[in-house]
Amino acid sequence: MIVRSRIVVVAGALALAPVAALLAPPSVANAHGWVTGPASRQEQCARGLVSCGAVKYEPQSVEGPKGLTNCSANKYPELDDDSLGWVPQRVSGSVTFTWKNTANHRTADWEYFIGNTRVAVIDGRNEQPPMEVTHTIDLSQYTGRQKLRAVWNIGDTAAAFYSCVDLEIGDGTP
Template sequence: MRHRIGAALTGLAVAGTALLATAGTAGSHGYTDSPISRQRLCADGTVADCGEIRWEPQSVEGPKGFPAAGPADGRICAGGNSRFAQLDDPRGGAWPTTRLSSGQNHTFRWRFTAPHATTDFTYYITRDGWNPGRPLTRAALDAQPFLTVPYHGQRPPGTLSHSGTLPSKTGRHLILAVWTIADTPNAFYACSDVHF
C-alpha cells in the first residue's frame, strides 16, 4: 500500500512539473511597464478583477498589421484575445494613469519573457476629445504613430528601453504600444493610460 501511494505521488509530481513547465512558457512574450500598461497594473495587483491576465501580462498577442489589420475595434487592448477582455473594459475611464509631460522625451520600456525576431515597435495615442469611457477603436487614435522604432529582425534582450518625444497633448489619453514580430503572423499589444 505504501509503495502504491509513493508511486502515485511521484506520478503526480512529475505530471505537475510538466504542466508548470509548459504552462509558463506557452504564451509567454512581453509587455510595457513604462508607461505602465493595463496588463502590468493587473499583474501587480494595482487593479482587481482582471481575470487570467493577472498571471499572463506578457501574453497579449494578436494578429499583426495594425492599423490596417490586427484586432477588431473595441478589442485592441486585449489583442483580440477574449481571454483578456478585461483589458478592453474602460472601467468608466478609471484606469490608473501615468503622469507624462507633453512634448517631452520619454523612455519607453518593454519586459520580455520570450523575445522574438522583431520588425518594429510602434506607439499610437488617442486623439484630442476621445472618450476614455469607451473601448479603444482606430477612430479614437491619431492616424499615424507618434513613434516607430525599427528593430530589423533582431531579438530584444530581457528588458528593452528606447526614447521618443511625446506628442503635444493635454489631459487624459491612452497610448497603444505595438510590438510587431518578424517571423510570426502576430504582434503584441499594450495599452497605457496616461495624463498630460
C-alpha cells in the same frame, strides 16, 4: 508473475502521479513581452492594482495578429474595458517606455499609437532585442488623459504583442 509485477508498478506510478503534480513547481509561461513602465494595463494587473482576471498571471501573453487596434489582442477583454479604474501614469511630453521581454523574437518594429494616430515607430531591423527595451517617445503634442497603444510587431511570425498605457500628460515632470 511478470505481468503481475508490471501491473503493480503501473498502478503505483498512476497513484503517485497526482501527488507529484501537486509538488512540482508551477510552470512559468515563457512567452513574450509587455510594457512595464510607465505601468501598462497588464503591469497594473500583474501588480494587483486593478482586478482584471487571468492576465494578472500572463501579462506577457497579450499576443494576436498584427494590425489589431485594441488593448486585449482579442484574448483578454478586461484590457479593453476603460471603466476598470486604470491608474493614469503621470508623464511629461517626452516619455520613456520600457518593454520587458520574456522571449526574444526577431522584431520588425515597435509602434506607438494614440487613438488611430501613429505617434512613433521604431525599426527593429529584424533582430532579436535584449530582454529589456526602452524607447523615448515625444508626446508633447498631447495633453491630459490619453490611452497609448504600444505594439511589438514580430519579424518572423504574423503576430504582435499589445500593451496599452493610460497616461496623464502634463507639461511638468512625472
